[in-house]
Amino acid sequence: MKKEIFDQYSDSIVRLFGITHEELFSKSRIIKLVDARQLLYYMCHERNIRVTQIQEFMKENGYDTNHSTIIGGVRSMAVKVKLDPDYRVVISKLKDNAEISI
Numbered sequence: 001m002k003k004e005i006f007d008q009y010s011d012s013i014v015r016l017f018g019i020t021h022e023e024l025f026s027k028s029r030i031i032k033l034v035d036a037r038q039l040l041y042y043m044c045h046e047r048n049i050r051v052t053q054i055q056e057f058m059k060e061n062g063y064d065t066n067h068s069t070i071i072g073g074v075r076s077m078a079v080k081v082k083l084d085p086d087y088r089v090v091i092s093k094l095k096d097n098a099e100i101s102i
Contacts, residue, residue, distance in 0.1 A: 002049050006057040009043045012097050016090065025063040035080075037063075039087075041070050042077035043094055 014024055017036045024036055044054050051070050058065050081087045 005047050012094050013040050025061040038073035038077040041073040045074045
């Protein structure tokens with residue numbers, strides 16, 4: 001079930017950011033792609049997906065990352081969510097989509 005949640009969030013984030021799955025799971029440091037990956041980490045974390053599971057799902061998609069990168073991404077996105085109302089709107093939309101199809 002956790003894999004389906006991860007996949008759904010990654011699909012929604014790709015559409016939201018106007019990027020491809022290949023870009024989302026690339027090593028690119030373009031801020032738009034970093035934000036998209038951090039949002040994915042954050043959303044999965046909010047759904048109680050363990051960091052090791054997020055790592056595994058990322059690796060399955062060709063993006064090998066470590067525990068500290070994921071934790072750092074979650075923390076970074078938590079700050080953005082707290083300070084930027086636009087991120088709260090985005091997260092609300094992602095959560096609504098997840099509740100509809102899961």
